Amino acid sequence: NKNNISGNLNFRTDTWNVFSSTSYRTGERYSKGLREFDYLYFDPSDSVRYLYQDTKRKRNSDNISFRFGGDLYPTPTSTISYTSTFGNRDQDSREIVETTRPVASILDVQENGLENDWDHSFSYENKFNSKDRKLNANVSYGYGVEDETEENLGNEVKDHHDHNSIIASFDYEDKLGENFALEAGFKTTLKTLDDDMFFQDGTYDYLYDENIYALYTTLGYEINDRLGLKGGLRFEQVETKAKVTGDTTIATSITHFVINQAVKKDVIDEPYSHFYPSVFLNYKLTEKEQIQFGYSKRVNRPWTRSLNPFPREMLDTTHIRTGNPYVKPEYSDVMEINFSSNSRKFNFNTGVSYKHTTDAIAWWDRDEIIYNGVPYELLTSGNAESAKNLGGSVIINYRPMPLASLMLTTWWWRSETDGGQDEDEMTGTSYGMHNRGQLTLNIPTVARLELSVGGRGTMKITSGTIPASYGADLGIEKSFMNNRLSITLKVNDLFDSRKFIIDTTQDYELYTQEMYAERKWGRRTTSINLRYNFGKQ
Numbered sequence: 001n002k003n004n005i006s007g008n009l010n011f012r013t014d015t016w017n018v019f020s021s022t023s024y025r026t027g028e029r030y031s032k033g034l035r036e037f038d039y040l041y042f043d044p045s046d047s048v049r050y051l052y053q054d055t056k057r058k059r060n061s062d063n064i065s066f067r068f069g070g071d072l073y074p075t076p077t078s079t080i081s082y083t084s085t086f087g088n089r090d091q092d093s094r095e096i097v098e099t100t101r102p103v104a105s106i107l108d109v110q111e112n113g114l115e116n117d118w119d120h121s122f123s124y125e126n127k128f129n130s131k132d133r134k135l136n137a138n139v140s141y142g143y144g145v146e147d148e149t150e151e152n153l154g155n156e157v158k159d160h161h162d163h164n165s166i167i168a169s170f171d172y173e174d175k176l177g178e179n180f181a182l183e184a185g186f187k188t189t190l191k192t193l194d195d196d197m198f199f200q201d202g203t204y205d206y207l208y209d210e211n212i213y214a215l216y217t218t219l220g221y222e223i224n225d226r227l228g229l230k231g232g233l234r235f236e237q238v239e240t241k242a243k244v245t246g247d248t249t250i251a252t253s254i255t256h257f258v259i260n261q262a263v264k265k266d267v268i269d270e271p272y273s274h275f276y277p278s279v280f281l282n283y284k285l286t287e288k289e290q291i292q293f294g295y296s297k298r299v300n301r302p303w304t305r306s307l308n309p310f311p312r313e314m315l316d317t318t319h320i321r322t323g324n325p326y327v328k329p330e331y332s333d334v335m336e337i338n339f340s341s342n343s344r345k346f347n348f349n350t351g352v353s354y355k356h357t358t359d360a361i362a363w364w365d366r367d368e369i370i371y372n373g374v375p376y377e378l379l380t381s382g383n384a385e386s387a388k389n390l391g392g393s394v395i396i397n398y399r400p401m402p403l404a405s406l407m408l409t410t411w412w413w414r415s416e417t418d419g420g421q422d423e424d425e426m427t428g429t430s431y432g433m434h435n436r437g438q439l440t441l442n443i444p445t446v447a448r449l450e451l452s453v454g455g456r457g458t459m460k461i462t463s464g465t466i467p468a469s470y471g472a473d474l475g476i477e478k479s480f481m482n483n484r485l486s487i488t489l490k491v492n493d494l495f496d497s498r499k500f501i502i503d504t505t506q507d508y509e510l511y512t513q514e515m516y517a518e519r520k521w522g523r524r525t526t527s528i529n530l531r532y533n534f535g536k537q
Contacts (some may be wrong), residue, residue, distance in 0.1 A: 001027060001028050002025075002026070002027030002028065002501070002525065002527065003025070003026050003027060003408055004023065004024065004025040004026070004027075005023070005024050006019070006021065006022065006023035006024070006221060007021065007023075007284050008021040009021070009024060010535075011109045012041075014073070015072070015073050015173075016070065016071065016072050016073065017070060017071040017073075018067075018068075018069075018070040019067075019068070019069060019070065020067065020068040020069075020392050021066075021067045021068075022064075022065065022066050022067070023063075023064070023065050023277055024062075024063070024064045025061075025062075025063045025064075026061065026062045026063070027060075027061060028058060028059070028060055029051060029058070029059045029060075029061070029522055030056075030057070030058055030059075030522065030523055031056075031057045031059075031519065031521045031522060032054075032056045032057070032293070032519075032520055033055045033056060033517065033518050033519035033520060034052075034053065034054050034055065034516075034517065034518050035051070035052070035053045035055070035319070035515070035517045036051075036052045036053075036515065036517070037049075037050065037051040037052070037513060037514070037515050037517045038050055038513070038514040038515075039051075039511045039512075039513055040204070040511055040513075041510060041511040042510060042511060042512075043510070044386070047074070048273075049097070049102070049311075049511075050101040050102050051101065051102070051318060052099065052100045052101040052316065053097055053098065053099050053100070054097075054098045054100065055095060055096070055097050055098075056095070056096045057093060057094065057095040057096075058093065058094050059091065059092075059093040060091065060092050060093070061089065061090070061091040062088070062089070062090045062091070062137070063088070063089050063090075064087070064088050065085065065086065065087040065088070066085070066086045066087075067083065067084070067085045067086075068083075068084055068097050069081065069082050069083035069084060069121075070082060075126075075345075076129070077126060077127040077128055077129045078124070078125065078126040079123075079125045079126075080122075080123070080124050081121075081122070081123045081124075081125075082121070082122055082123075083119075083120070083121045084118070084119070084121075085117075085118070085119045086116075086117070086118050086119075087115075087116070087117045087118075087530075088114075088115070089113070089114070089115040089116075090113075090114050090115050090490050091111075091112070091113045091114075091115075092110070092111065092112045092113070093110075093111045093468040094108070094109070094110055094111075095108075095109045095111070096108050096109075097109070097316060097318075100320075107152060107315065107316060108152060108153075108342075109150060109151070109152045109313075109315050109316065110150070110151045110152070110196065110390075111148065111149065111150050111151075111404075111444075112148070112149045113146065113147065113148045113149075114146070114147050115144065115145070115146040115147075116144065116145055117142065117143070117144040117494075118142070118143050118144070119140065119141070119142040119143075120140065120141050120142075121138065121139070121140040121141075122138070122139045122140070123136070123137065123138045123139075124136070124137045125136075125137075132173075132174065133173065133174045133175065134172070134173045134346045135171070135172050135173075136169075136170070136171045136172075136185075137169070137170050137171075138167070138168070138169045138170075139166075139167070139168045140165075140166070140167045140168075140216030141164070141165070141166050142163075142164060142165045143163075143164045144161075144162070144163050144164070145160075145161065145162050145163075146159075146160075146161040147159070147160055147161075147335055148161075150313075150314055150315060152315045155313065155315060157197070157198070157199050157314040158197070158198040158199075159195065159196070159197050159199075160192040160195075160196040160198075161194070161195050161196075161197075162192075162193070163191070163192065163194070164191075164192050164193045165189065165190065166188075166189075166190045166366040167188070167189050167190075167193075168186070168187070168188045169185060169186065169187040169188070170185050170186055170187075171183070171184075171185035172184055172185060174499045178222075179221055179222045179223075180219065180221055181218065181219070181220040181221075182217070182218070182219055182220075183217065183218040183219075183220075183232075184216070184217040184218070185215075185216060185217075186213075186214060186216070186317075187212075187214045187216075188211075188212070188213050188216050189210075189211070189212040189214075190210075190211050190212075191209070191211075192207075192208070192209050193206075193207070193208040193209075193239045193304055194206075194207050195207075195208075195308060197246075197259075198480065199255075199259065199314065200252065202246060202247040202249060202259075203246060203247060204245070204246030204247070204259060204263065204310065205243075205244070205245050205246065206242070206243075206244050206285070206308050206310060207241075207242065207243045207244075207245075207310065208240070208241070208242045208304065208307060208308075208325075209239075209240065209241045209242075210238070210239070210240045211238070211239045211240075212236060212237075212238050213236065213237045213238075213400045213497075214234060214235065214236045214237075215234070215235045215512075216232065216233065216234035217232065217233060218230060218231070218232035218278075219231055219232070220297045221523070225284070225286040226283060226285075227281075227282070227283050227284075228281070228282045228283075229279075229280070229281055229282075230280045230282070231277075231278065231279045231280075232277070232278040232279075232281070233275060233276070233277050233278075234275070234276040234277075234278075235273070235274075235275050235276075236273060236276070237271075237273045238271065238272050238273065238274075238276055238297070239271045240268075240269070240271065241267055241268065241269050241270075242267070242268040242307065242325045243264070243267045243268065244262050244263050244264050244268075244309055244325065245263060246259065246260075246263045248260045248263050249376075251371070251374065253317065254317050254320070254369075254371045254374075254376050255311055255314055255315075255317055255320070257369075257371050258311055258320060258322060258369070258378070259310060259311070262309035262310060262322070264325075268325050268326065270328070272329075274299065274331070275297070276296070276297040276298065277295075277296070277297055278294070278296035279294070279295050279296075280292060280293065280294040280295075280298065281294070282494075283294045286486065288341055288342055288343055289339070289340070289341045289342075290339075290340055291337070291338070291339045291340075292336075292337070292338045292339075293336075293337050294334075294336045294337075294338075295333070295334065295335050295336075296333075296439060297328070297331070297332070297333055297334075298332045298334055299329050299331055299332075300329060300330045300332065300361065301329045301338065301465075302327040302328075302329065302361055302381060304471050305323060306323045306324065306327060306361075306381040307323045307324065307325050307327060307381075308322075308323040308325075309322050309323055309324065310322065310323075317376070319379075320376060320377070320378050320379065321378075321379045321380070322378065322379075322380050323363070323380065323381055324380045324381040324382060327361060327381045327382065327383060328359045328383050329359065329361075330357050330358065330359045330361045330383070331357065331358050331359065332355050332356065332357040332358075333355070333356050334353060334354070334355045335353065335354050335355075336351060336352065336353035336354075337351060337352055337353075337398060338350070338351035339351070344397055344399070345398065345399050346396075346397070346399075347395075347396070347397040347398075348394075348395075348396055348397075349393075349394070349396075350392070350393065350394045350395070351392060351393055352390075352391070352392040353389075353390075353391050353392070354388075354389070354390055355387075355388070355389040355390075355391075356386070356387075356388055356389075357386060357387040357388075357389065358385070358386050358484065359383045359384075359385075359386075360383065360384040360385075360386060360387035360417060361381065361382075361383060361384075361525035362381065362383065362384050362417075362419075362423075362426050363381055363384050364379055364381075365379070365380050365381055365382030365423070365425075366378070366379060366425060366506060367380060368508050368509070375508075376509060377513070382423060382426070383423075384417050384418060384419045384420065384423055384426040384427075385418045385419060385420030385423070386417075386418045386420075387415055387416065387417040387418070388415065388416045389413060389414070389415045389416075390413070390415075391411070391413035391414070392411070392412055392413075393409070393410065393411040393412075394408075394409070394410050395407070395408075395409050396408040396409075397454075403441060403442050403443060403444075404439075404440065404441050404442070405439075405440045406437070406438070406439055406440075407436075407437065407438045407481070408436075408437050408482070409432065409434075409435065409436045409437070409454075410434070410435045410436075411433065411434045411435075412431070412432070412433040412434075413431060413432060413433075414429070414430075414431040415429070415430050415431065416428075416429050417429075417430070417462060425462075425463070425506065425507075426462065427462070428461075428462030428463070429460065429462070430459070430460055430461045431444055431459070431460050432456060432457060432458070432459030432460065432466070433456065433457040433459075434454070434455070434456045434457070435454060435455065435456075435457065435470075436452065436453070436454030436455075437452065437453050437454065438450065438451070438453075439451045439452075442483070447476050447477060447478045448476070448477040448479075449474075449475070449476050449477075450474070450475045450476075450477075451472065451473070451474050451475075452472065453470065453471070453472045454466060454470065454471070454474050455468065455469045455498070456469060456470075461502075461504070463504040463505060463506050464502065464503045464504030464505055464515075465502075465503050465504075466500070466501065466502050467501045469497070469498060469499055469500065469501070470497065470498075471493050471497050471498040472494040472496065472497075473490070473491065473492050473493070473494060473525070474490070474491045474494050475488060475489070475490045475491075475509070476488070477489075483533075484532060484534065485530070485531070485532050485533075486530075486531045487528065487529070487530055487531075488528070488529040488531070489526070489527075489528055490525075490526070490527045490528075490529065491524070491525070491526050492524065492525045492526075493522070493523070493524045493525070493529075494524065495524075496523065496524040498520070498521075498522075499518060499519070500518070500519045500520070501516075501517070501518050501519075502515070502517050503515070503516050503517075503518075
């Protein structure tokens with residue numbers, strides 16, 4: 001059962017513009033899955049251990065959002081804007097984990113969450129009455145608070161999250177003469193996260209600050225009508241600080257033990273600075289075909305959630321997942337070549353890229369910890385020594401007639417990861433492919449139909465495989481009253497076939513772990529949407 005209602009209002013004159021929108025969305029979401037672990041010990045005298053589980057989850061969520069703002073036009077080429085957005089999410093869920101081996105048991109976890117976010121944005125734009133010159137300045141502030149409660153058989157865990165961010169940027173573009181173009185600017189991003197957790201009469205706190213100061217410039221040069229060159233340089237100074245505090249009393253459970261291990265006396269201070277150069281060469285083969293070569297240095301910072309050392313699921317001790325505040329950013333050198341051919345009926349784009357990464361981030365680093373003589377698997381984040389990635393894509397858009405269009409997309413990748421001496425389990429090769437096709441038919445006075453089919457092929461990962469999974473979506477839209485009223489029928493996951501499966505084998509010091517897991521998020525859904533437009537179109 002899913003319902004939503006939304007509306008948008010806008011009024012504009014020659015000198016100002018105001019707008020507002022609101023939406024309310026509520027609905028249920030079901031998911032189910034299973035996990036099967038076999039532990040094969042190297043010592044024949046040890047017996048095989050098992051852990052087989054079935055999971056079911058039902059989630060109910062109410063979401064409401066408001067957005068309002070306006071624009072002023074001091075001159076015909078300049079705009080001053082303000083936008084404010086408020087969002088509220090009230091969610092409760094119930095997850096039942098039924099263990100069938102080695103001993104039958106049921107874990108019934110109730111979760112409740114309430115989240116509020118408020119964002120403000122100011123901007124100024126000036127085009128200077130020129131198509132080659134533009135200035136943009138933006139300042140935004142965002143604040144959010146979230147409270148979560150997790151409960152099972154009287155055991156309760158509470159979390160309180162506060163996060164805020166300030167982003168300021170200034171960008172300027174200008175054309176210098178006939179052949180040169182300049183772009184330059186700066187951007188400052190200040191983020192703070194405060195996570196308070198209350199567990200077994202203890203209070204724990206994770207505080208994380210990240211400040212990024214960036215300067216960048218790009219210079220373009222048109223060598224002739226067919227050949228263009230663009231080079232850029234970006235400098236970043238990054239300051240990060242993390243602190244984990246709490247009551248490290250004697251551990252009473254494996255979860256309590258993991259939390260105590262996360263508490264540190266010192267501040268984790270990891271400032272760093274870096275230059276990121278880039279260069280691109282573009283050559284027009286014909287008026288409709290072009291080829292581009294490029295090189296760029298890039299950074300990928302770890303997600304905030306992957307840094308938080310507290311367990312994500314406090315009451316399910318068979319599946320312990322935490323973040324790692326010591327995860328470092330990964331740096332990549334990327335070389336790519338792309339070709340495109342575009343016409344009214346046929347568009348073709350393809351590209352190949354090679355990426356070499358140092359300190360490659362592994363989002364699922366598996367470790368083993370011992371508590372009271374019992375081994376537990378801990379899933380966390382870490383850095384491999386390096387990784388090499390080769391990837392490519394093909395995108396085809398074909399319009400045989402004005403009423404029909406077909407889009408086909410494929411994307412493939414192959415990666416070789418070297419975990420180094422300390423992370424042998426990360427070493428390995430992985431590869432996979434994603435495919436998607438979309439057919440659109442627009443029959444005048446009748447309806448518009450859209451069918452999309454897509455998913456991933458069989459994927460090889462370092463420790464096992466992920467089988468292929470494909471699904472389809474169908475939509476039919478009918479318009480009335482000169483297109484002011486439209487009715488849309490949608491079917492998501494038409495064949496109810498989308499599912500995630502993973503099959504892995506992992507070697508530990510005393511045993512080999514074989515895991516088979518399935519997870520299906522959501523079900524096939526059918527929806528009807530009514531939309532009405534009024535005012536000047």
